[in-house]
Amino acid sequence: QVQLVESGGGLVQAGGSLRLSCAASGRYSERTFSNSAMGWFRQAPGKEREFVAAISWSGGSTYYADSVKGRFTISRDNAKDTVYLQMNSLKPEDTAVYYCAAAAGNAATMTLWPKYGMSYWGKGTLVTVSS
Secondary structure, eight states, rough: EEEEEEOEEEETTTTOOEEEEEEEEEEHHTTGGGOOOOOEEETTTTOEEEEEEEETTSSSSSSOOOTTTEEEEEEEEEETTTTEEHHHHHHHOGOOOEEEEEEEOHHHHTTTTTOOEEEEOOOOOEEEEOE
């Protein structure tokens, strides 16, 4: 069974930083994580899930939503089957449940969510930014 497990969420003051991690486990992680584009999405209360960031299988290409560009950085360690999201200069509007996802296509297609679906989702980790 494939699992994506997020961690690192929590409560932080505006202007602070958090680092989210997403670890893949199961048969998927051994053979396909390093071949898959990965990404982060978020869903705030009462809002639709939205794209945040994506990274290609090699890590050579990254994509960001305009709202987080320059503040968030996505990275991956294929040896550890883990993808990260470094979040700096956090704002109250960044408050949401953050979800890790494995792309069904390439990293660029993740920016077109929900037009293109994802292969796998994690259960999410809550980030709360206080003003």
